[in-house]
Amino acid sequence: MSLVTIIYGSLFYFATLILFAGIAYRIYEYATIPAPLKIPTPPAPKTKRGVAVRLFREVVFFESLFHSAKWTWLFGWLFHFALLLAFFRHLRYATDPVWFWVSWEIVQAAGHYAAYMMLLGLIGLLVRRIFVDRVRHISAPSDYLILILIIGIALSGLMMKWYPTDIFALKQFIIGLIYFSWSELPSDFMLLLHLGLVLLLMIIFPYSKLLHAPGLFFSPTRNQTDTARDSRHIADWARKLES
Amino acid sequence: MAVKEFEKPELKEYSDVPLLEKKATAHLAPFKSKEEFQSSLGYPGELVDNWQDAALDKMGDLLKKYRSLRVYLDSCIQCGACTDKCHYYLGTKDPSNMPVGRQNLLRSVYRRYFTLPGKYFPKLVGAVDLTKEVLDDWYSYYHQCSQCRRCAVFCPMGIDTAEISMAAREIMDSVGVGQKYCNEIIGKVHKIGNNLGLPEPALADTLEGLEEDVKDETDIDVKYPLDQKDSDILLVTPSADFFAEPHVDGLIGYGKVFHQAGLSWTLSSHASEAANFGMFIGSYANMRKLAMRIREAALDLNVKRIVFGECGHAWRVAYSFLNTLAGPFDFLDPKYPVPQHICEVTYDLIQKNVLQFDKSANDDMVVTYHDSCNVARASNMGDVIGGQFTIPRDIIKATTNHFYDMDESTIKEKTFCCGGGGGLLTDDLMELRMKGALPRMEALKRVVDDYGVTHMAAICAICKSQFSKALGYYGFEIDQIISLHQLVGNALIMNKKEL
Amino acid sequence: MPIEVNGKSLEVDEEGYLSNLNDWEKDVAEIMAKEDGIDLGDDHWEIINFLREYYEEYQIAPAVRVLTKAVGKKLGKDKGNSKYLYELFPYGPGKQACKFAGLPKPTGCV
Incomplete structure (x- = not known):
């Protein structure tokens, strides 16, 4: 097994863990922080x-x-x-x-x-x-760098049309990672660049503004119903003030 | 008393987005609150010694209490869609008055102390240390936000700068840096019951005077009752309605509506204020304490309904928060929503043909309508989506012959703040207020030029006071701003039935 | 930043309102008015005196309408309006006149 395969294989596991565990943890955080007040923006749905x-x-x-x-x-x-x-x-x-x-x-x-x-x-x-x-x-610098990173991913991916790799071996490598039965990753530069940038993106995801993806679903101005007069909306910490 | 001179913005035919001028209004900061006002609200009287730690602790605390704050600090992609949406940016050109610019003042500190990349690579992600300069910037620019939420409507993530500016003010208050205007006023409500500090005898005398005036004008005994137990309706209205012009004309209008509809109602000397500045400073505890006065008054006076007068942020707190802060209101008549807006009451009475109007009484006016930000973007009326836009307009159309809306991009959910909301209606921020009024004044000028509009109606005490100043500043007449219920009161056909 | 009146140094707040109501004397109004570029005549004094009397009774400045009505009764209907008051006190009867009269500034949405 080549060093490249070992490095990329390990990085894939690491990046996947960071991406999924990281996003899951953020979602857990967002879901458990209370939204004590009704703040939907118009046109706010009733249901x-x-x-x-x-x-x-x-x-x-x-x-x-x-x-x-x-x-x-x-x-x-x-x-x-x-x-x-x-x-x-x-x-x-x-x-x-x-x-x-x-x-x-x-x-x-x-x-x-x-x-x-x-x-x-x-x-x-x-x-x-x-x-x-x-x-x-x-x-900020990171705002440019994230754009450049994704441009890099798109560009290196596109370039593989002209710098082809052994896609059967690539697929075996990927499937091998999924089923824990590793096989060799072709060590073509463009492929390694493409995959490397993707791995980087996966790793920074839960620590960057890419959190806008889960964030949007938890945005109280967008995900709340306009029902403040109909039923009492109160957070646990706010209820404690009442005793 | 003279306000420091500043460059007067030009009213243009078509508004454009200015090129930015860094630190253009960094010099603007309202007077700080003294110890006596701070302590009555439960805050330290001056900047505490370990203020950095205390501020970061408070930020950590708020991040656990408000999902909005946490999600909004994380989710901004710095796309810039909001950058031309704030009236204060358009009027001052200061990039820290762009919604994202304002948010970033807090976000950069959040990143530094609460996120991994900010801890290890601060420069890369624009994270900064919490220094005295940063605190001063917070104080300046979080008091240049009227919490009007226009940016929140346009943001692809729904990020609401108001939530961030409220949190920032709460953090600053907690380390002893409060704003005089808001905190002095909140203290007055806790102590006396209203923003003005108007005691019960003065209120009673003022209302008596109003009854005389209306009697002189109409020859009808319209009552403006105070503390009348067992009335059906408790009216909670901004104390400016008792005190200032053109606010009082609105109050006269509410009284005429109640009289003509035969509804029994009362004001309360305990809850003689609809405004709730606790919201402006982001203090749930103070907001709740102020709201509880209304519950107490409703119980004490044994009323069946609560109705709010014309006040923008008060209606936000009433419509969106009152049930949360001071509910449940199960002791009131379940046939009516709690609370109701005076416009909802008037509108229902018009629908039921209880009120009739002689529109010609308002023929000396060509009217447009200013959607107050907190009504437009943080509340509703009539329980239909968009009711907060249609109901006031329908009332105006029922009471006048000449109504024209301003440009579509400046009304309804896209309305521009008057420039004085969010606790900024203070003389020490006059430059900001006049510059912030620019987008609304430009939109007004267009309907004045195109349709001969003579008056702008509003349903917010802050808007009315702010426009009284801004209209004069931009070359209009100060009495071109009117209360919506002034139109109602003018046109209402009254007869002499007695209650 | 206190103001000097008849050799005494009187405490005022950031906006120039007297900190202590009891410090007021006629010269306080004169000096404050001069700073604002106003010469106080009998018309001004009618208003200032009314404000002080009202405050004495109710512990608050009168509402604009209460003031205009009182002025109208005393000085004739043509003067019972806020336009007249703004002519006397360009910065606003509620605020500028209150300052000259030594009363605290009205607060709130006014």
Whole structure:
């Protein structure tokens, strides 16, 4: 077993642990911190079903962003949607036998072209961050670096079209990790770069602003029902003040 | 008394987003609260010795009590969508008045002490130490936020800067750095019952005077009762309604509505204030203590319903928080929501044909309507989605012949704050207030030019006082701001039935 | 930052309102008015005296409407409005006149 395989295999386990345990812990934290007051913003739904619809629209269409910054919405939405398409395409490396819909031509092709869409979105966001004075002012180094990291992932992934690797061996490596029966990872530079950047992204996820993904679902302005007059909403720590 | 000179913003035909000017309003900070006001609220009188540790402890405490604070400090992607949404940024050009700029003042300290990357790579993630300079910036800029939540509507994550600015003020209060305006006022309510410090005899005298005035005007005995036990309705209204113009015209209007509808009602000298500045300083304990006065008054006066007068943040606290803070209100009549807004009462009476209007009484006015931020973005009316927008407008349309809305991007959930909300309606922040009023004044100017609008109606005491100043500052007449129930009172057809 | 009146140093708050109500004397009003660029005439004194009498009775400044009505009764209907009061006290009758009269500043949403 090559050193590269051992390093990447170990890193995959480590990064997966950080990603899932980290996000699970954040979700646990968010879920257990009380929201003592009703603070939904309009148009606030009256029912839980309405909240589900609202969150669906926010998550799928970025509705609030659409109303506030059209260019950011366009680039941001292109990037995220492309990310989803690319993810679907990549499932063929992690499912055995490959899930039937993953092998559909349309899913594979869309996943491929998504790389261009993703780059367009990301570069748009980066350009905006550099050239709009208000956005430049609020940007910390990490804000640029995360964009550059994801651009790196998209670009190195796309480059593999021209610097191909042994994808059967790659798949065996991935499946081997999943079933704890390791096999060799091809040591092509572009592949190692691509995977390395993905691992880095997984590791920083629970410690960075990427937490906006779970965060949105716990945002009280978006996930609360507008029912303050109908039923009494009170946190445990607030109830203690009453005795 | 003269306010320090500052550059007057120009009213433009179409509002644009200014290029930023760093630290443009760093010099603006309200007077600090003295020891006597601090201690009556349970806070230290001056900056405590170990203030850094104490502030971080308090931040840690709030992070465990408020999901909003924790999620919002974590979830910002610094996308910049909010950067052109705050009226204070548009008016001052100071980037720390961009919602994300304001949030980052607290977020950078949160990252430094509460997150892994901030502890080890502070520069990388924009984390900073909590220094005296940072505390001073907090004091300046968290008192340049009117907690109007316009940014929260536009944020893709729903991040509400008001939640962060309230937490920051609570942290500062807890280490002995409080704001004079808010804390002096809260102390007065705890002691006397209202923001003004208006004692019961003065209130009684003022209301008696109002009865005389209305009698002179209409020849009808409209009563403005105080502490009348066993009334059906307890009216809780901002004390500015007793004291200031044009607020008092609204109060006269409520009385006429109750009279004409034959409803028995009373004011309370114990709960003679609808406002709840406890919210502005982010203090749940003070907010609750203020809200409890209303419960106590309702029980003491043995009323069946609670109705709130025209006051923006008071309606937020009433609609969204009162049941939480001072409930349950199971001793009141279950047929009515608790509490109700005076606009809901008037609207229902219009629907039931109990009130009739002679719209021509308001023909000297062409009216527009300013959605007060806390009503628009933090409450509802009538239990239909958007009722807080439609009900006041429907009342205006029922009482006037000439109504025009301002630009769609400046009303309803996108409304601009008047510039004086959130505990900033104080003379020591006059520069900020006038600059913050700019977006609303521009929108108003457009309907004045296009439709000949002469008056702007509002349902918030702060808005009314703030606009009385801002209108004059921007070349309008100060009496162009009116109470919504002034329109109602003017047009209401009264007859001489006695209760 | 105290103010000097007749050789005495009187404590005032950040906005120039007397800290101690009992420190007030006529010259206090004169000196404060001069600072604001106002010459106090009989019209001003009518208002200042009314404010002080009202405060004595109720421990609070009168509401704007109470003030205008009292002025109207005393000086004639044409003067019983806030426009007249603003002419006398450009910064606002409630606030500027209160300061000259040695009363605390009205607080709240006013």
